[in-house]
Amino acid sequence: MSPDNVPCLYCQTPNDSQNTHCQNCGMAMPKKHPESAKVKQKLFKYFFWAIALFCLIMMFYLPRSN
Ligand SMILES: [Zn+2]
Numbered sequence: 001m002s003p004d005n006v007p008c009l010y011c012q013t014p015n016d017s018q019n020t021h022c023q024n025c026g027m028a029m030p031k032k033h034p035e036s037a038k039v040k041q042k043l044f045k046y047f048f049w050a051i052a053l054f055c056l057i058m059m060f061y062l063p064r065s066n
Contacts, residue, residue, distance in 0.1 A: 006030070
């Protein structure tokens, strides 16, 4: 029971997380690094704020029809 073992998506064989390919069936392993998940969360936050800011700007920029 090592946290570094990642099961293969295809044959469920536990592989070392450093493996790029399954040692049993040879299929490419999914890259699951906690660091990249953090980066994704950060990117999502930036993306969210960019959209929010865009909406806010558009609210003032767009001419009011009434
Ligand atoms: Zn496999």
